[in-house]
Amino acid sequence: MKKVENKNILEIKDLHTYFYTDNGIVKAVDGVDINLKEGSTLGIVGESGSGKSVTALSVMNLLEGTKGKIVKGEILLDGKDIVNISKEEKRKLKGSQIGMIFQEPMTSLNPVLKIGDQIMEGLLQHSDMSKQEAKEKTIKILEQISIPRADKIINEYPFQLSGGMRQRIMIAMALVCNPKILIADEPTTALDVTIQAQILELILELKKIIGMSIMFITHDLGVVAEVCDEVVVMYCGRVVESGDVFTIFEDPQHPYTKGLLESIPKLGVEVERLDSIPGNVPNPKFMPKGCKFEPRCKYSMDICKEEEPPFFTFDNEHKSRCWLCKKEYGGEL
Ligand SMILES: Nc1ncnc2c1ncn2[C@@H]1O[C@H](COP(=O)(O)OP(=O)(O)OP(=O)(O)O)[C@@H](O)[C@H]1O
Ligand SMILES: [Mg+2]
Structure with a gap:
């Protein structure tokens, strides 16, 4: 990457x-x-x-x-x-x-609302689209995420879908308004x-x-x-x-x-x-008073118990919050 x-x-x-x-x-x-x-x-x-x-x-x-x-x-x-x-x-x-998807789609989908209505809700809220336009956009996004029979699925309820399908619906809901994040x-x-x-x-x-x-x-x-x-x-x-x-x-x-x-x-x-x-x-x-990882750390030193380490920055914006990065304790910095 x-x-x-x-x-x-x-x-x-x-x-x-x-x-x-x-x-x-x-x-x-x-x-x-x-x-x-x-x-x-x-x-x-x-x-x-x-x-x-x-x-x-x-x-x-x-x-x-x-x-x-x-x-x-x-x-x-x-x-x-x-x-x-x-x-x-x-x-x-x-x-x-900003769109968000969670671990358990069932808890974030409304069980008594049809899939299509749930996806369209975001569109209708955030744009001035007509209902018909929102419906078309909804079917388009479902097709984009490889949902088969999109025109039928919009009239179904969450319980009728598998876990994987539900997560796809959540993704559709998160993305329908083209969020930046x-x-x-x-x-x-x-x-x-x-x-x-x-x-x-x-x-x-x-x-x-x-x-x-x-x-x-x-x-x-x-x-x-x-x-x-x-x-x-x-x-x-x-x-x-x-x-x-x-x-x-x-x-x-x-x-x-x-x-x-x-x-x-x-x-x-x-x-x-x-x-x-x-x-x-x-x-x-x-x-712990010092480094929060100290009690579990096999490299623990006295300073780790006393003082929380600051960030040490290497090349490439690589940062680590560990005293071992410091020259004094055997590190590079
Ligand atoms: N609603 C809440 N009320 C009180 N404490 C909470 C609440 N939500 C989270 N916490 C506490 O905040 C801390 C961080 O929780 P968080 O859910 O962010 O962890 P996480 O890294 O997402 O863990 P996981 O990998 O289990 O999802 C934990 O100590 C948790 O108990
Ligand atoms: Mg979590």
Whole structure:
């Protein structure tokens, strides 16, 4: 995958999103910087609870109705702030500028509305198309994503479709207004392997045709290698490493990234057990004082317990948040 040198279409700057729960504050996203370049696919990886979805929900303004709140930071779409804008402006943004697909399409589709009406809803909301025009556009987009019998499917209900088909419908809904950005949060996790591959292929194909930028959230580094240009690795609400996909796979600097890479089963190699990372993500209420990964890190040093490492930046905008990058501790910088 080529390195893309384009401008940033989405900039997340020092984002802090906290949940104010009855049991205290959960710092789900705690100082995250992410840049999505125009036309590029950015993978966000990390174990469960690292803040991947909350980052996406913050961008999509979908925290309403939860105890979550953006407490600090900026989110810029094409250079314009999208956090401190009116409700009306936020509503317009959703769907028309940023589309999102989720892991479980059934929970995001309305079970009592016909497929066609659900896709058309976005079009009617965000454009001045007539119903007939919206219907034609809907059939066109369904054909574009290889849905057979599109003119029949629009009159069916979600339960009549398979999981893979439903995910295709979600993709159609996300793309119908030609958004600049697609955020895909584990879009294939709930699907079986062959369907997963088809959906991935579809997303890549659409990216080529439409030229949109994609933020792709996944547990699966194999998928990242296949579809992403850039990678951001998250741990405990922070970015711990970021860079282009080649660098992250060939020259990872953070022990957490290395652990994730070692846990990918390799083709043709007998694996007795997955060499995954020992230990668990710390309880948000008892976060380590220094590096959040220190308790699980086999390279842990005294400084790691005391002080959270800053970002160390290598060539190629490759960044790692680990003291081992520093010359003093045996690193290059
Ligand atoms: N609605 C909520 N109320 C309270 N805490 C929440 C809520 N949603 C998420 N969190 C907390 O925020 C943290 C980050 O969660 P998030 O869903 O972003 O993780 P994730 O990286 O997407 O994980 P997964 O891979 O399991 O999807 C977790 O500690 C989670 O418990
Ligand atoms: Mg998630």
